[in-house]
Amino acid sequence: MRDPLGDDYAMRLMGLWILLIFSATAAFAEAPLSVKATPLLLQQIKVIAIGEGEVQDSLRLPARVELDQQRVARIGATVTGRITETQAVLGQDVRKGERLAMLNSTELGVAQSAYLKTTSQVNLHRMAASRAKRLFASDVIPAAEMQERESVLTESEVDLRTATDQLRVLGMGDADLARLSKEKTIHSMLPITATIAGTIVERTVTVGQVVQPADALFTVADLSHVWVVAELPEQQAHWVHKGDEASVTIPSLPDQEQNGRLVYVADMVDPSTRTVTVHMDIPNPKRIFKPQMLATLVIRKQSAQELVLPESAVIRVDDRDHVFVQTSADEFTLRPVKLGIRDGEIRRVLGGLQQGEKVVVEGSFHLNNERQRKELG
Template sequence: MIGLVLILAAACDRDAPVTPPAGKPVSRAADGMVQLTDPEIVRAGIEVMTVKKEPFTFHREFPATVQANENELAEVTTLIRGRVVEVLVDVGKDVKKGERLALLDSTDLGMAEGAYLKSAARQHEAQLAFERAENLHEHRAISLAELQRREAEMKTARADAREASHRLALLGVPAQELQRLEREQTIRSDVAIRAPFAGRVIMRNITRGEVVETSRNCFTIADLSDVWVVANVPEKDVRFVRPKDRVHVMVPAYPHGLFSGTVTYISDVLDPSTRTMRVRVTVLNPDRTLKPEMFAMVRVFASPQPEALAVPLTAVQQDGTGKLLFVRRPDNRFESRRVLLGDELDGKALVLEGLHEGEDVVVKGAFAIKSEFDIHKIEPTP
């Protein structure tokens, strides 16, 4: 009798359900979903949000540098070799068009002015000789051949004088200096280096006493009222940049400043070594805030999408084949949903496929749910 009781008791123990230890959560997973208890949800810090369609405008940012507007940039050289007598401006000075930047003493200029005075004197002499010959020919005192010879000499002297005048002009001698030279008949060997337009001196490369050649870049003048910001755009982002687009420019020197610019040039050829496209943005700079060679970032905005679904990047999980989101269902069930994502902006990703408006998506604690799926090896819903 006692033996029969023991056998029945053992059979009852074998058929009875095993009760889990107190405090351990019970998780059930099936059909592409995992079910969690309320304590498990709290411990995992799971939070959800209801997704809805809203306007979505994303942007791209590209590294760039500030450069002077090359259309308003001049490298000032001297047109004649000479010794520097005086430097009249320094770096950072604003100059007007035609303002003197430096004075040179040039023996070449003195020789050119002397040649001009001699040619002018020969022209005057030849002109008088021709006029006398005309008078003598009228009275039949000289032959026609002599008159023609005097006329040829006059024309030759006139051409020589014109050539000497043009040479002075090529050396940068202004018209008023030629008038002074004719009036005073006095040679001056000093020549001025002048500003070609109004701007700011951003480079100086001469000192007093040295001899400068015509190949020397003595000054660089730039009009910095507007500047170029040149960016390098990766090949994958070329589609986002369009001519005449309005963009934003940011520079580390002014972390809270935002400058507006316009895309004025897009290269037709990519750099083969970096696979980037050169883009030029013109930015107004009336206060001279932007300096050449500053580092910058160019922010380009894509076409806005009036209705789009976007989720925080914290909601996105990755498995071996793609991106996953977890959608909450009734009774604390969470569905694994495979999605196709688009562009990202400010910590959000655009959802192109796999999600519908009004669904509740896990935005925090998604990794804990993914771990539960990994334990049970449940395939996500396509």
């Protein structure tokens, strides 16, 4: 049989041990993380009283040069057909409306034929309706017959508008429609033209190739401006806004630093990378900035007077920023602090320190080693 008194004694003993452990842990957590420096260690330590200074928070991000998507056109055929000739080559500068290639399309020929037939029907029904009005005015035919002929005319005019819209969708303009109506000759050749002025940066078509309306045959880009694109970690997304000052440097162009402002900050976080996309626009009149170049984007905030701390004073303990604060001539306490983004060699103090407090700016590493040694001892 089990001894209930023994079980009770064991449980009380275990509870006492747990209480002692928690008490010791709490006492250790509440104890100041202090260290007393030896005379030799004091010689390696430099202490200053922190104060205010002019800071400009900045953030450096890896970036890349990309095309300005508002200045890019992907040009394709408006109808299924076969390419019979191409005039455009990679790197060529083109004007808006300039012909890039020619397309032969039986679909276009069928649509033109339907347009001409419908035009002819409209003309016939228009004459019939006009004749019916004259006959009705002379009491030769009843009103019902005149209305019937007018109804047929209306239906044919609807068919003509449909055929006209179809030709416009297939790429024919007003001048082409006027020529077709005048000459009444089917032309199955259709030019593929540039929709914007710029440079051909991509071409995916050859003579004899059969293309569909969904195919992008040419990409034309205005390279007078390009984007610098960077991915901002979501933890810092609140810190960046459209219009913030920024600068960009490109390793392959060391003497071409560009200053400007952010023109776009995404409103959504990319779920796969947990980042927010930002864009900076830079002028590129000489085309020295080429898409896909690697770059560094620096985002800056307006400078202000803030409580600051030298970067050399900061040490990382348990993945947090700490500094050693002098509490007496030879005693120093490790204190956690909240700091802003690094600006050169200084950090803005967000919490944990007051103006005038003395902190170690040289020798923190040796002090922390001494603290750890005593803690282990």
